[in-house]
Amino acid sequence: MTTVEERPAREANPSATAADRPIGFGRIQRKEDPRFVRGKGNYLDDIVLPGMLHGAILRSPMAHGRIVSIDTTEALAHPKVHAVITGTDLEGLNLAWAPTLSADVQAVLATDKVRFQGQEVAFVVAEDRYSARDALELIDVEYEQLDPVIDVRRALDPGAPVVRTDLEGRTDNHIFDWEAGDAAETDAVFAAADVVVKQEMVYPRVHPAPMETCGAIADYEPIDGKLTLYETTQAPHAHRTLFAMVAGIPEHKIRVISPDIGGGFGNKVGIYPGYILAVVGSIVTGKPVKWVEDRSENLMSTSFARDYIMTGEVAATRDGKILAVRTNVLADHGAFNATAQPTKYPAGFFHIFTGSYDLQAAHCKVTGVYTNKAPGGVAYACSFRVTEAVYLVERMVDVLASELGMDPVELRLKNFIKPEQFPYANKTGWEYDSGDYEPTMRLAMQIAGYEDLRREQAEKRARGELMGIGISFFTETVGAGPRKHMDIVGLGMADGAEVRVHPTGKAVVRLSVQSQGQGHETTFAQIVAEELGIPPEDIDVVHGDTDNTPFGLGTYGSRSTPVSGAAVALTSRKVRDKARLIAAAMLETRPEDLEWEKGRWFVKGDPGAGKTIAEIALGAHGTVALPEGVDGNLDAEVTYDPPNLTFPFGAYICVVDIDKGTGKVHVRRFVAVDDCGTRINPMIIEGQIHGGLADGVGMALMEFIGFDEDGNCLGGSFMDYLIPTAMEVPDWETGHTVTPSPHHPIGAKGIGESATVGSPPAVVNAVVDALAPFGLTHMDMPCTPARVWEAMQGRPTPPI
Structure with missing residues (x-):
C-alpha cells in the first residue's frame, strides 16, 4: 500500500514522550547537534596523544615514471625527523603492497614505478607536521618519466603504455568484462523495434570532497602487541580485519576507533596507504603517529x-x-x-x-x-x-x-x-x-x-x-546484502546490533555502522523507542569503536537503516520478548496471558495489572525468581542478514x-x-x-x-x-x-x-x-x- 502525502505538519511538542512520537512523525531534534553547534565534536585531528609524532607523505609529481633512486640522507639528518620510510623498507616488512576492496593489490609506497600523480613515494615521521612536511623537500627522488595513458579508450589500444607491469603476465590495461541480462534476447527485440535511439554519454570523474579530509592516528604498544588505531573510517570493523590481514597483528589486539567524522560520502570506506604508514611509523618509532592529509592530497589521491x-x-x-x-x-x-x-x-x-x-x-x-x-x-x-x-x-x-x-x-x-x-x-x-x-x-x-x-x-x-x-x-x-550473495574481500554484508536496558530503565544500543552526519544517534534511538517505549532521550547510541560494538560491514550504499535499522528493530523485539517472560514472573502469571502496549506488558483483561519496561529491567537485575532459561539482565543481540x-x-x-x-x-x-x-x-x-x-x-x-x-x-x-x-x-x-x-x-x-x-x-x-x-x-x-x-x-x- 502506498500513502501519498505532502510535507507533514511540524510536531507541536517536540519534547513529548516516545509514546506520543511514533515513527514517521517524530521530528525530534538531532541528539548529536548540541555538541556540534557548541564546537564540542571530537574529530580525528582534535585527538592528541602523549608523545605523538606526525607523518607526511611524499607524492609523485608525475603520472607515470620509473623510480631510479631515492635518497633520504638529508631528510634523516633533519633534527626533528624520527624516521623516513620508503617502499624498500616496506618490502622488508612484507608491507609494500596491500589488498584493495576489489581483491586487487595497491602499492603502499611505490617501489618499481609511480602510476598516478599524487601516488605515495615516501613517508616522513617528525616531531610536528610542519617539520615532517619540510623534510619532504629534502628527499631526492630520481624518476625516469614514462608515457602516461589517461584516455580510457586509448588504454585498451594495442601498444598503449601498460600501467600494471607489476602483475605477472600483464600486457594490457584490461581489468574485467562483466555482463548482465540476455544479449541474444535483447538483440532480437531491438531488431524488431519501430524506433531505436542511441547516445554516448560521459559521467565524468568527480570526488566526494568531504569537509574533513582523511587521516589516522596509530598507537602501537610493543609490550603487549596492541594497536589502537583512530581513523576517519566508515567501516571500523572491516578495517580491523583487513589490518590484521595486512599487518599481521592478531585481530583481537587491534582496536579501531572512528570518532566524529566530518562527512564521508564513500570517500572513507577504503584503507589508504596513509593509514598503513601511520601504523608502520608507530611500530618503527615506538610512539603514536598522526597522519592527516591536506585538501589537495584528498582530491588528487583518495577515491574518486x-x-x-x-x-x-x-x-x-x-x-x-x-x-x-x-x-x-x-x-x-x-x-x-x-x-x-x-x-x-x-x-x-x-x-x-x-x-x-x-x-x-x-x-x-x-x-x-x-x-x-x-x-x-x-x-x-x-x-x-x-x-x-x-x-x-x-x-x-x-x-x-x-x-x-x-x-x-x-x-x-x-x-x-x-x-x-x-x-x-x-x-x-x-x-x-x-x-x-x-x-x-x-x-x-x-x-x-x-x-x-x-x-x-x-x-x-x-x-x-x-x-x-x-x-x-x-x-x-x-x-x-544478503551476505550469501554479497561480500567485500570475503566479509559478508550483514550487520550486528546490541540493545541493553539498564536496571533504571535507561538503554544503550550498540551499532556496527558508523555515522558521518546522518543522525544515527537520533534515528536508532527512535527505533528502540518505537519498539520498547523508552523515550529517545533515555537511549544512548554507541558506534565507531570496535571494542564496544558488534561486528558489521559499516556505512555506505545507504546500508544504515535498511540493514542496521532492521537489526536494531529485531534486537529491540528480542528484548521485548524477554521482558514478557520476566514480567510474567513478576506478575505471577503466564507469558501468554500478557498483552503489550508501548512501554509495558499488562494482564489481558486487567490493564491495571502490568509492568513497565523500567520496572521489568529492575526486576531482571533484582531478586525476582526468573523463569527457567532466563538468565537475568534485559538485553539482546542480533546479526541481521537482509533477505x-x-x-x-x-x-x-x-x-x-x-x-x-x-x-x-x-x-x-x-x-x-x-x-x-x-x-x-x-x-x-x-x-x-x-x-x-x-x-x-x-x-x-x-x-x-x-x-x-x-x-x-x-x-x-x-x-x-x-x-x-x-x-x-x-x-x-x-x-x-x-x-x-x-x-x-x-x-x-x-x-x-x-x-x-x-x-x-x-x-x-x-x-x-x-x-x-x-x-x-x-x-x-x-x-x-x-x-x-x-x-x-x-x-x-x-x-x-
Missing part, C-alpha cells in the same frame, strides 16, 4: 567516483512503449582497482540501469580498465554505481521522448512498472521489493504545477528566452533558466518527491535530501576531476574543483509518498543517497530541454557556462 563512458540504446514502439535497453560501458578504475564493490559485482549494481520501467529485455556490458589516474571508484553517495545507471536510463528516456515528440512525463507514465507487478523481477536478475510509481510522479507534477510550467516555457520561447524543464524518475537499490536489497524511488522536476549571453545555468526550482518506505524522522530525511540535491546540482553543473595529456590532475584544489554553495542552489521543494518494504522489519528502505542518484539527470535533462531550440539533444556533464555557450553557437562542446 564515476568516470564512466556509456553508450546507451533504447528500443521502442512508435507510440512510446519502451521494449528494451542495452548499454556498453568503459569504466576507468585508475591505476589500481580499489573500488568498494561486492565481490560478485565488479561493476556494482549497474544492472539497475533498466530503471523504473517494465521491459521485455535488457543487456549491459561493463569493461573495467586501468589508467594513470588515482585509483578507486567509491560508492559516492550512491549504492555501488546506481547513480551512473540511473543517469544513463533517464537521459535515454529523454532522448527517446525527443525522437518521438512526446512529453517526457507522459513517456515515463506510459512505461512505469505497475503496482500489481511487485515484487518485480527486472531483466538483469534483481527483484524490486515494492513500488507504486505513478502517485509519486503525479505528486511531483502537482507540487511543481507542471502544466503551468510548460505554458510558461512556451511563452518564454516565443520571446527567445531559454527555460528548461527536466524530469527524472529513479529506482535505487540499497542496503547491501534482499531495498528499492527506494522518487520523482524529480528541475526548472532552469539559461543566460544567452554567458551560458550560465540558473536552477530556479527543484521539486523532489521521494519514497523511502517507512519514515523514521522526517526532519533528518529532509536534511539528507537537501544535501543530496546540492550534490547532484554540483555534479551536473560544475564538479569535475580532469587531467591534461601528461596526467596532471586539474582538480586538485577548491579553486579548480568547484562545489555548490547556497548561492548556486534553490530553495528545495519536497514531498513524499510511503510504500513500505515488505521484508524490512519496520518497512524502511533508506534515503541517504537517493537525491544524489535522481538529481543529476533532472538537471541535465532541464539544460538539454532549454537548449532544444538550438537542436541540442544531449550534453555531457558538467554543464558549465563555457560548454553551454559553445553549444548555443552550434559548435561542439569543449571536451571534458
Whole structure:
C-alpha cells in the first residue's frame, strides 16, 4: 500500500514522550547537534596523544615514471625527523603492497614505478607536521618519466603504455568484462523495434570532497602487541580485519576507533596507504603517529567516483512503449582497482540501469580498465554505481521522448512498472521489493504545477528566452546484502546490533555502522523507542569503536537503516520478548496471558495489572525468581542478514533558466518527491535530501576531476574543483509518498543517497530541454557556462 502525502505538519511538542512520537512523525531534534553547534565534536585531528609524532607523505609529481633512486640522507639528518620510510623498507616488512576492496593489490609506497600523480613515494615521521612536511623537500627522488595513458579508450589500444607491469603476465590495461541480462534476447527485440535511439554519454570523474579530509592516528604498544588505531573510517570493523590481514597483528589486539567524522560520502570506506604508514611509523618509532592529509592530497589521491563512458540504446514502439535497453560501458578504475564493490559485482549494481520501467529485455556490458589516474571508484553517495545507471536510463528516456515528440512525463507514465507487478523481477536478475510509481510522479507534477510550467516555457520561447524543464524518475537499490550473495574481500554484508536496558530503565544500543552526519544517534534511538517505549532521550547510541560494538560491514550504499535499522528493530523485539517472560514472573502469571502496549506488558483483561519496561529491567537485575532459561539482565543481540536489497524511488522536476549571453545555468526550482518506505524522522530525511540535491546540482553543473595529456590532475584544489554553495542552489521543494518494504522489519528502505542518484539527470535533462531550440539533444556533464555557450553557437562542446 502506498500513502501519498505532502510535507507533514511540524510536531507541536517536540519534547513529548516516545509514546506520543511514533515513527514517521517524530521530528525530534538531532541528539548529536548540541555538541556540534557548541564546537564540542571530537574529530580525528582534535585527538592528541602523549608523545605523538606526525607523518607526511611524499607524492609523485608525475603520472607515470620509473623510480631510479631515492635518497633520504638529508631528510634523516633533519633534527626533528624520527624516521623516513620508503617502499624498500616496506618490502622488508612484507608491507609494500596491500589488498584493495576489489581483491586487487595497491602499492603502499611505490617501489618499481609511480602510476598516478599524487601516488605515495615516501613517508616522513617528525616531531610536528610542519617539520615532517619540510623534510619532504629534502628527499631526492630520481624518476625516469614514462608515457602516461589517461584516455580510457586509448588504454585498451594495442601498444598503449601498460600501467600494471607489476602483475605477472600483464600486457594490457584490461581489468574485467562483466555482463548482465540476455544479449541474444535483447538483440532480437531491438531488431524488431519501430524506433531505436542511441547516445554516448560521459559521467565524468568527480570526488566526494568531504569537509574533513582523511587521516589516522596509530598507537602501537610493543609490550603487549596492541594497536589502537583512530581513523576517519566508515567501516571500523572491516578495517580491523583487513589490518590484521595486512599487518599481521592478531585481530583481537587491534582496536579501531572512528570518532566524529566530518562527512564521508564513500570517500572513507577504503584503507589508504596513509593509514598503513601511520601504523608502520608507530611500530618503527615506538610512539603514536598522526597522519592527516591536506585538501589537495584528498582530491588528487583518495577515491574518486564515476568516470564512466556509456553508450546507451533504447528500443521502442512508435507510440512510446519502451521494449528494451542495452548499454556498453568503459569504466576507468585508475591505476589500481580499489573500488568498494561486492565481490560478485565488479561493476556494482549497474544492472539497475533498466530503471523504473517494465521491459521485455535488457543487456549491459561493463569493461573495467586501468589508467594513470588515482585509483578507486567509491560508492559516492550512491549504492555501488546506481547513480551512473540511473543517469544513463533517464537521459535515454529523454532522448527517446525527443525522437518521438512526446512529453517526457507522459513517456515515463506510459512505461512505469505497475503496482500489481511487485515484487518485480527486472531483466538483469534483481527483484524490486515494492513500488507504486505513478502517485509519486503525479505528486511531483502537482507540487511543481507542471502544466503551468510548460505554458510558461512556451511563452518564454516565443520571446527567445531559454527555460528548461527536466524530469527524472529513479529506482535505487540499497542496503547491501544478503551476505550469501554479497561480500567485500570475503566479509559478508550483514550487520550486528546490541540493545541493553539498564536496571533504571535507561538503554544503550550498540551499532556496527558508523555515522558521518546522518543522525544515527537520533534515528536508532527512535527505533528502540518505537519498539520498547523508552523515550529517545533515555537511549544512548554507541558506534565507531570496535571494542564496544558488534561486528558489521559499516556505512555506505545507504546500508544504515535498511540493514542496521532492521537489526536494531529485531534486537529491540528480542528484548521485548524477554521482558514478557520476566514480567510474567513478576506478575505471577503466564507469558501468554500478557498483552503489550508501548512501554509495558499488562494482564489481558486487567490493564491495571502490568509492568513497565523500567520496572521489568529492575526486576531482571533484582531478586525476582526468573523463569527457567532466563538468565537475568534485559538485553539482546542480533546479526541481521537482509533477505534482499531495498528499492527506494522518487520523482524529480528541475526548472532552469539559461543566460544567452554567458551560458550560465540558473536552477530556479527543484521539486523532489521521494519514497523511502517507512519514515523514521522526517526532519533528518529532509536534511539528507537537501544535501543530496546540492550534490547532484554540483555534479551536473560544475564538479569535475580532469587531467591534461601528461596526467596532471586539474582538480586538485577548491579553486579548480568547484562545489555548490547556497548561492548556486534553490530553495528545495519536497514531498513524499510511503510504500513500505515488505521484508524490512519496520518497512524502511533508506534515503541517504537517493537525491544524489535522481538529481543529476533532472538537471541535465532541464539544460538539454532549454537548449532544444538550438537542436541540442544531449550534453555531457558538467554543464558549465563555457560548454553551454559553445553549444548555443552550434559548435561542439569543449571536451571534458
